[in-house]
Amino acid sequence: MALMNVDDALEQLLSDISVSEVENVSLHNATARVLAADLVANRDQPPFRASAMDGYAIRADNVKELPTKLQIIGEVPAGYHFPDAVHNWEAVRIFTGAPVPEGADTVVMQEKTERDGAFVTIQQEITKGSNIREAGQDFATGETLLKKGTELTYRHLALAAAMNHAVLPVYKRPVIAILATGDELVLPGETPTESQIIAANNFAIASFAQTIGADIMDLGIARDDMTEISTTIEKAVAAEVDCLITIGGVSVGDHDLVQEALKRAGMNLKFWRIAMRPGKPLLAGKLGKTQVLGLPGNPVSSMTCALLFLQPIIRKMLGKKGPYKITDAVLGSALPENDYRQSYMRARMHIDKDGRTVASIFSDQDSSKLSSFAEADCVIIRPPNSPASKVGTPCQIIKL
Ligand SMILES: Nc1nc2c(c(=O)[nH]1)N[C@H]1C(S)=C(S)[C@@H](COP(=O)(O)OP(=O)(O)OC[C@H]3O[C@@H](n4cnc5c(N)ncnc54)[C@H](O)[C@@H]3O)O[C@H]1N2
Numbered sequence: 001m002a003l004m005n006v007d008d009a010l011e012q013l014l015s016d017i018s019v020s021e022v023e024n025v026s027l028h029n030a031t032a033r034v035l036a037a038d039l040v041a042n043r044d045q046p047p048f049r050a051s052a053m054d055g056y057a058i059r060a061d062n063v064k065e066l067p068t069k070l071q072i073i074g075e076v077p078a079g080y081h082f083p084d085a086v087h088n089w090e091a092v093r094i095f096t097g098a099p100v101p102e103g104a105d106t107v108v109m110q111e112k113t114e115r116d117g118a119f120v121t122i123q124q125e126i127t128k129g130s131n132i133r134e135a136g137q138d139f140a141t142g143e144t145l146l147k148k149g150t151e152l153t154y155r156h157l158a159l160a161a162a163m164n165h166a167v168l169p170v171y172k173r174p175v176i177a178i179l180a181t182g183d184e185l186v187l188p189g190e191t192p193t194e195s196q197i198i199a200a201n202n203f204a205i206a207s208f209a210q211t212i213g214a215d216i217m218d219l220g221i222a223r224d225d226m227t228e229i230s231t232t233i234e235k236a237v238a239a240e241v242d243c244l245i246t247i248g249g250v251s252v253g254d255h256d257l258v259q260e261a262l263k264r265a266g267m268n269l270k271f272w273r274i275a276m277r278p279g280k281p282l283l284a285g286k287l288g289k290t291q292v293l294g295l296p297g298n299p300v301s302s303m304t305c306a307l308l309f310l311q312p313i314i315r316k317m318l319g320k321k322g323p324y325k326i327t328d329a330v331l332g333s334a335l336p337e338n339d340y341r342q343s344y345m346r347a348r349m350h351i352d353k354d355g356r357t358v359a360s361i362f363s364d365q366d367s368s369k370l371s372s373f374a375e376a377d378c379v380i381i382r383p384p385n386s387p388a389s390k391v392g393t394p395c396q397i398i399k400l
């Protein structure tokens with residue numbers, strides 16, 4: 001039977017995923033979250049005519065001849081209101097951000113003046129209206145400045161704060177439960193027997209999911225035992241997590257029990273095995289409201305499937321646009337023809353003298369090799385049945 005291709009598998013998966021519920025979070029917790037509603041300004045910015053300079057608030061008509069001497073009748077720092085008005089031949093000492101007093105129409109920079117006690121002499125020509133920011137010049141009450149769907153960065157958060165929003169409506173972070181399986185696994189820091197290895201993928205997947213914006217429920221390691229795997233799956237179901245990730249045990253071996261355990265728990269299988277390399281044994285399903293991804297055990301297969309399938313799931317739940325970013329590049333190594341599976345080949349990239357991104361593969365693409373995945377900074381997407389390709393052939397990559 002022909003295996004499902006990567007794009008169809010992703011489309012099927014995402015068609016069943018909706019954006020998370022909305023919660024209100026403080027500005028400090030809103031970085032990289034997605035706005036769930038339009039944000040309207042609660043005030044004008046600036047809320048009054050404000051001085052843009054440290055200097056003197058004056059009436060421009062008084063300064064037609066140079067130099068002109070004016071009497072200083074008081075001062076107004078930022079945060080205060082000058083209770084009086086500026087009349088002819090008067091000036092008010094003013095500071096950047098302070099409201100311009102009544103009667104004044106211009107602020108002259110202090111560098112263009114000379115002070116002598118209660119008097120200031122204007123030395124240089126001025127333009128009427130200069131150095132004043134009109135009320136509402138930046139934005140006005142009622143204006144929609146941030147649209148629903150905006151992925152919030154520091155720039156947006158500054159604007160939201162200035163608009164006087166202390167909390168923002170955003171989509172909730174999904175909770176991802178992670179279950180590693182296998183008798184051969186022990187946790188880092190524990191003492192393995194001579195036939196065991198240290199569990200690694202679960203840490204990769206947790207870190208990756210957190211980086212994209214999910215919260216983690218670590219279910220530890222279950223032995224290759226139906227009861228133990230089932231009991232642990234029940235914990236994720238009881239916690240009503242958004243997504244359950246299992247690692248390992250999804251291939252065809254006698255000890256690959258994960259699919260059967262998930263089915264016994266009530267999972268509806270969406271697909272199992274797809275035409276990709278690495279990652280062929282990937283499994284997807286739904287258990288109640290929980291999305292299930294069964295990642296293959298080989299570390300690079302696990303991480304590649306997370307890159308291509310877990311990432312889009314989390315991004316969609318968070319309200320983010322698009323599954324992941326694909327970049328145009330050229331091959332830095334010749335590649336043999338490809339078979340029916342879409343390959344994701346570990347590579348390193350550099351920019352050549354013509355400004356092109358050149359991606360060169362690691363010679364060994366064994367899906368058990370953690371070291372080369374750590375060293376890689378991109379993967380080359382090699383479509384099914386690609387012909388043998390020379391150095392310089394256009395290709396597409398996903399940056400890691
Ligand atoms: N007869 C066949 N054998 C295999 C096939 C196949 O089609 N026919 N597919 C191969 C492919 S491709 C992959 S990928 C693996 C995936 O198998 P499983 O998902 O069942 O994974 P395991 O057998 O449990 O483990 C594979 C490998 O990965 C190591 N592993 C597992 N979990 C972790 C972890 N958390 N951290 C680090 N390493 C882990 C495990 O020790 C094994 O070495 O199946 C092929 N076989």
Ligand code: MOO
Binds near residue numbers: 278279281367
């Ligand atoms: O697809 Mo397996 O994931 O080649 O190692």
